[in-house]
Amino acid sequence: MPEQSQLNYSRRGKGRPVVLVHGFPFDHTIWEAQLEGLSDGASILAPDLPGFGGSRPGLAEPDIEAYADAIAGWSKELRLGTIILAGHSMGGYVALALARRHPKLLAGLVLVSTRAGADSETGREGRRKMADEVMKRGPQATVDAMLPKLLGAVTRERDPGIVDRVRETMLRQSKEGIVAALQAMAARPDSTPTLAAIQAPSLVVAGTDDAVIPITEAEFMVSHIKDARYTQIPNAGHLPMMESPEEFNRALASFLRTLR
Ligand code: MLT
Numbered sequence: 001m002p003e004q005s006q007l008n009y010s011r012r013g014k015g016r017p018v019v020l021v022h023g024f025p026f027d028h029t030i031w032e033a034q035l036e037g038l039s040d041g042a043s044i045l046a047p048d049l050p051g052f053g054g055s056r057p058g059l060a061e062p063d064i065e066a067y068a069d070a071i072a073g074w075s076k077e078l079r080l081g082t083i084i085l086a087g088h089s090m091g092g093y094v095a096l097a098l099a100r101r102h103p104k105l106l107a108g109l110v111l112v113s114t115r116a117g118a119d120s121e122t123g124r125e126g127r128r129k130m131a132d133e134v135m136k137r138g139p140q141a142t143v144d145a146m147l148p149k150l151l152g153a154v155t156r157e158r159d160p161g162i163v164d165r166v167r168e169t170m171l172r173q174s175k176e177g178i179v180a181a182l183q184a185m186a187a188r189p190d191s192t193p194t195l196a197a198i199q200a201p202s203l204v205v206a207g208t209d210d211a212v213i214p215i216t217e218a219e220f221m222v223s224h225i226k227d228a229r230y231t232q233i234p235n236a237g238h239l240p241m242m243e244s245p246e247e248f249n250r251a252l253a254s255f256l257r258t259l260r
Contacts, residue, residue: 007074008054009047013039016107017080018256020046021071023089023113024181025142025173027053030088033245034252042256047074049094051177058176062183068097072105084259086110086252088241089213090181096191099198106200108259110252113206113238115217116224118190127186131179139171139178146170152209152237155244162242195224202228203255207236207243229255 010028012035020031028046035044050070051058059066071094075083084107087095092114099106119127133141147167155162202225206218215232222230231251233240241248 007047011045013043015042017043018084021087021091023091025178026169037249051180058180062180064093064097064184064188067094072102082107084108088112089114093188096194100194109200109202111204115213116191116221124186127182131182134178139173143170149211150238152235154235198225205231207233207240210238212238
């Protein structure tokens, strides 16, 4: 990790910077297949959000906007210029906040398995309960609550080892990072008004078998973003970049070609 940066990250390849932001409660390693498969002709950068992976400590204030500012500040420190930003799930909430706060930074936007809306009151209550559980039992509480829903049935059948890989990634995260992210997600504003204001070329990607964020949320975003492209990944659940890396990389590479 270069000394000037507060965020841990992996970087592969040379060319236009493509920044991949992970969801909750993961780290940059969910993008391994993209670091490997897309770095021919692009510079692929995958940071850990504050409080996750190797980016410790976390945020002073749990706030989605603060994650967005951290990504924007880090990309400026690295002198990346304009970036193509892809955000997965919570990383998508961060990407939408960044689109609102730093629109000039974006040369392209990719929203993966995410949604524009804020949490419902029931959703917020669920976050509070999960934060209490995590304080008592650590990251195992997120595994118990989320792992059964994260992967598509076809993925589990085809690649049984993926369940352990995802579990290990979740168990590596710190209690403090997880709790801050739960608070940040619960407090995040509705990004629906942001969608119509997005100027950067955009791509929305979703797994057809996502049991965490229904594919109708992707369709909603596509219908509100001007000229958005849309790719459904058949049989993938909430982690299409890991579950169907080849299809995912094809979709992203084809989008990147339209930006040249
Ligand atoms: C994620 O994958 O980032 C989370 O499932 C998002 C959320 O809990 O809203």
